[in-house]
Amino acid sequence: MIVIGLMSGTSADGIDAAVVELLGAPPRLEWHVLGYSHFAHAPELREEIFACFRPETGSVDRLCSLNFALGEAFASAAIEAAQQAGLSMQQVDLIGSHGQTLWHIPTGKQASTLQLGEPAVIAERTGRPVVSNFRTRDMAAGGQGAPLVAYVDRILLTHPENRRAVQNIGGIANVTYLPKPGDGQSAFAFDTGPGNMLIDALAARVSGGRLACDVDGKLAASGKVHAGLLAELMETAYLHQAPPKTTGRELFGHTFADIVWTRAEALGLSAEDRLATVTAFTAESIARAYADFLPAQPDEVILSGGGALNPTLVSMLARRVAPARVLTSDELGLQAEAKEAVAFAVLAYESWHNRPGNLPEATGARQSVILGNFTPAPPRQSTIKPGSYTEARNSYTEKIDQVSTLEMVQMINREDIKVAEAVRPELPAIALAIDGIAARMQSGGRLIYIGAGTSGRLGILDASECPPTFSTPPELVIARIAGGKRAITNAVEGAEDDLEAGRREIEALEVNEKDSVVGIAASGHTPYVLGGMQEARHRGALVISLACNHPAPIEEHAEIVIAPLVGPEVVTGSTRLKAGTAQKLVLNMLSTGTMIRLGKTYSNLMVDVQMTNLKLRARGARIVAQACGISDAEARRLLEKCDNEVKTAIVSYLADIPAARARSRLTAVHGVIRKALSVKDL
Ligand SMILES: Nc1ncnc2c1ncn2[C@@H]1O[C@H](COP(=O)(O)OP(=O)(O)OP(=O)(O)O)[C@@H](O)[C@H]1O
Ligand SMILES: CC(=O)N[C@H]1[C@@H]2OC[C@@H](O2)[C@@H](O)[C@@H]1O[C@H](C)C(=O)O
Incomplete structure (x- = not known):
C-alpha cells in the first residue's frame, strides 16, 4: 500500500x-x-x-x-x-x-x-x-x-x-x-x-x-x-x-x-x-x-x-x-x-x-x-480521468534497461505486489458478480467471457479449466476471443476493432436473461468487447465489465463494474503484465467463487473431480479420505462401492447410507453435499 x-x-x-x-x-x-x-x-x-x-x-x-x-x-x-x-x-x-x-x-x-x-x-x-x-x-x-x-x-x-x-x-x-x-x-x-x-x-x-x-x-x-x-x-x-x-x-x-x-x-x-x-x-x-x-x-x-x-x-x-x-x-x-x-x-x-x-x-x-x-475518498468518477493508466509511463522503471538483471526483476516484482492490492477495493463488486452468476447458473444459465488479445486468452484459459477442475460441462463456462480460435496463439490484427463481430458472437450463442457475460478489456475500450456486451445487455443477460481503467466505455453496458486500477505497466502499455495478472486474479475469483456457491467443493476440497486418469484417481481417493477422515485404502474401497463417484462416496459414508440413496439425495439437491447431508430421504 x-x-x-x-x-x-x-x-x-x-x-x-x-x-x-x-x-x-x-x-x-x-x-x-x-x-x-x-x-x-x-x-x-x-x-x-x-x-x-x-x-x-x-x-x-x-x-x-x-x-x-x-x-x-x-x-x-x-x-x-x-x-x-x-x-x-x-x-x-x-x-x-x-x-x-x-x-x-x-x-x-x-x-x-x-x-x-x-x-x-x-x-x-x-x-x-x-x-x-x-x-x-x-x-x-x-x-x-x-x-x-x-x-x-x-x-x-x-x-x-x-x-x-x-x-x-x-x-x-x-x-x-x-x-x-x-x-x-x-x-x-x-x-x-x-x-x-x-x-x-x-x-x-x-x-x-x-x-x-x-x-x-x-x-x-x-x-x-x-x-x-x-x-x-x-x-x-x-x-x-x-x-x-x-x-x-x-x-x-x-x-x-x-x-x-x-x-x-x-x-x-x-x-x-x-x-x-x-x-x-x-x-x-x-x-x-x-x-x-x-x-x-x-x-x-x-x-x-x-x-x-x-x-x-x-x-x-x-x-x-x-x-x-x-x-x-x-x-x-x-x-x-x-x-x-x-x-x-x-x-x-x-x-x-x-x-x-x-x-x-x-x-x-x-x-x-x-x-x-x-x-473517505470522493467517489472515483470525480477524480479519475478515462484511459490514463494502462498506457501511462511508469517513472519508476524508466531505467529498467540499464540496471542489472536482478534489479530488473526486483522492479517487476515491486510492481506486481501492487496487483492484489488493486483488486482489493473491487471485492464487493466481485462478490456481487459471483452471487449473480451463481443464481443464474442455478436456473440453467451460463458464464460467458468475451475479450480480445491477452484479455481474450485469459477468458479462454479460465473457461477451459472449469471442466477438469469442477467437472462442469464444457458449455457451462464459455469464452470468446476476437479473431476466433486462431487468435489464441496468433495475434489477429484488427479483430478487436470489430464491434459487429462481438455482437454476432453473443447472438450466435443465443444469450438470454439466465446467462452472465463478462466483458474483459484492460483498456476498457475494445470495440469487439463493447459490441458483445451491448448485445448481451439487450438480451437481458447479467453483464459485468472487467477493465483496468476507470471510468471506461465498457462500463456503460455493465450492471456490475470491476476495475482493478493497477497503474502504469513496467513496460509502457504492456497490459499483459499487471493488468493481465489482475484480470487473471479476478477471473479466478469469479469462476472459483461461483463454483463454491454451487457446491462444487465440500469444505475446500474439489469434490467434483472426474477420475479420468491415474493422477485424478489418486486425488479422488485422497479427497474422500480427507472429507471422511478415513485412510486412503478405505477411501478406495468406498469409491469402488460407489461407482468411483467422489460425492456419492462422501455422502454415503458421512450419512451412513447405501450408495444408491446417497446418489438420489445428491440428485435432489443439485449435487450439493452439505444439502444432501442435511435432507431427509423422501
Ligand atoms: N541548518 C539548520 N541549522 C540549525 N537549525 C536548523 C537547521 N535546519 C533546521 N533547523 C531547526 O529545525 C527546526 C525544524 O525542525 P523540525 O521540522 O524537526 O520541527 P517540527 O517537526 O516542526 O517540530 P516537532 O517535532 O516538535 O513537532 C527549525 O525550526 C530549526 O530550528
Ligand atoms: C501535541 C504535539 O503535537 N506534540 C508533538 C510535539 O512535537 C514533538 C513532541 O511535542 C511530540 O510529543 C509530539 O509530536 C511527535 C510527532 C509525537 O507525537 O511523537
Whole structure:
C-alpha cells in the first residue's frame, strides 16, 4: 500500500511529506520511503499560525479559517509529494495527516488537544481517503496524546544488541527508549523538553526577525554558555517530572522566551552567548532526562528532526551523553527530517488495518487504541480521468534497461505486489458478480467471457479449466476471443476493432436473461468487447465489465463494474503484465467463487473431480479420505462401492447410507453435499 504521511510540527516552519510503501504487519512490517519533500509554509500562513498560537490573538474566527487554509496547504503538499515521487495521486492508497498542533493540554481536568488542517479538504482535493486527528483517541483513553512516534520507532528502529534512545529534536524534543529485546522491558517515550523552539525564538529576536533559526548553529558556536542562567533554566519544573509527560508551545513558547530574554538582558549577555546558553539548555535537558528517567543509559542515540542539522547542538549533546554513540537516523536509512512524516504514514496504515497505534507506556493511556478519524475518498468518477493508466509511463522503471538483471526483476516484482492490492477495493463488486452468476447458473444459465488479445486468452484459459477442475460441462463456462480460435496463439490484427463481430458472437450463442457475460478489456475500450456486451445487455443477460481503467466505455453496458486500477505497466502499455495478472486474479475469483456457491467443493476440497486418469484417481481417493477422515485404502474401497463417484462416496459414508440413496439425495439437491447431508430421504 502506498501512504503519504503529512506533518507540520511545533516549529510550524512547513509541511513534511513522506511517500511510503508499506507491506505486511508488525513485527514484520516492510517499509520503503519512496520520496520525502519539505514545503515551507507561505509567510502569511505562518504568521496566521503563530497568531493563533497565542490565546490573545487566536480568536475563534481565525482558527476556523486557519483550519481550512491548512487543509489546502496539506492537500497541495500531498499532491506535490506524490508527483516528486513519480506517482499519480491514483497510485496513492491513503493519506495520514497529523495536522498542525495549535494547543495541547496533556493532563488535568481540561486535558485536550487541537490539531488543525481540515481532512475533508485534503480528501476532496486529492481524491484519496485520509486518516487524521491521531491524538484525540489516545487522550480519550486517558493518555496524553503524545508522543505517538514511539510506536513506529519501536517497529522500525529496535536493535537486537544495542539499547537505543531515538531522539527527535523538533520544536519540542522527544525521546523513545528502545531496550534490547533481552532486557525484558517495554519501549517507552516522553518529551524531554524544548527542542529548537527557544533557539528559534532567540535567533529571531537577536536578528530583529531576520533569522528564523540559528542556521547551522553558527551564533551558538561563537558564544559562551552562561552557567548560571543554564542552571536556572534547568530548574524548570517540567524537567523534573517523571514520565509519562508531554509538553509544547504552551510551556516553552513565547512567554518562556520572554523570561529568558529578560534574564539575559539583566545579565548583559551578548547575542552569541544567549544562543549558546539556550542551545546548551536543549542539550542539557535531554541528557538529564536520560540520566533521571531511562532504566539504563543508551548505547546509541539516534537523532532526527531539524535539530540534527544544528552541529553546535549535536556536539553539545554528544559530550553530555558520552559514551553513547550519537548517530542520525539518516545513517540507519531514515532521513532525519522525514522521520515524523514517515511515522504518520505508518500510523495511518495501522489504523486503516484496524490495528492500534499508541504505545500506552509512552502516552499513559489505559489501553492501546486505534487512532484517528477516517475521511473517505470522493467517489472515483470525480477524480479519475478515462484511459490514463494502462498506457501511462511508469517513472519508476524508466531505467529498467540499464540496471542489472536482478534489479530488473526486483522492479517487476515491486510492481506486481501492487496487483492484489488493486483488486482489493473491487471485492464487493466481485462478490456481487459471483452471487449473480451463481443464481443464474442455478436456473440453467451460463458464464460467458468475451475479450480480445491477452484479455481474450485469459477468458479462454479460465473457461477451459472449469471442466477438469469442477467437472462442469464444457458449455457451462464459455469464452470468446476476437479473431476466433486462431487468435489464441496468433495475434489477429484488427479483430478487436470489430464491434459487429462481438455482437454476432453473443447472438450466435443465443444469450438470454439466465446467462452472465463478462466483458474483459484492460483498456476498457475494445470495440469487439463493447459490441458483445451491448448485445448481451439487450438480451437481458447479467453483464459485468472487467477493465483496468476507470471510468471506461465498457462500463456503460455493465450492471456490475470491476476495475482493478493497477497503474502504469513496467513496460509502457504492456497490459499483459499487471493488468493481465489482475484480470487473471479476478477471473479466478469469479469462476472459483461461483463454483463454491454451487457446491462444487465440500469444505475446500474439489469434490467434483472426474477420475479420468491415474493422477485424478489418486486425488479422488485422497479427497474422500480427507472429507471422511478415513485412510486412503478405505477411501478406495468406498469409491469402488460407489461407482468411483467422489460425492456419492462422501455422502454415503458421512450419512451412513447405501450408495444408491446417497446418489438420489445428491440428485435432489443439485449435487450439493452439505444439502444432501442435511435432507431427509423422501
Ligand atoms: N541548518 C539548520 N541549522 C540549525 N537549525 C536548523 C537547521 N535546519 C533546521 N533547523 C531547526 O529545525 C527546526 C525544524 O525542525 P523540525 O521540522 O524537526 O520541527 P517540527 O517537526 O516542526 O517540530 P516537532 O517535532 O516538535 O513537532 C527549525 O525550526 C530549526 O530550528
Ligand atoms: C501535541 C504535539 O503535537 N506534540 C508533538 C510535539 O512535537 C514533538 C513532541 O511535542 C511530540 O510529543 C509530539 O509530536 C511527535 C510527532 C509525537 O507525537 O511523537
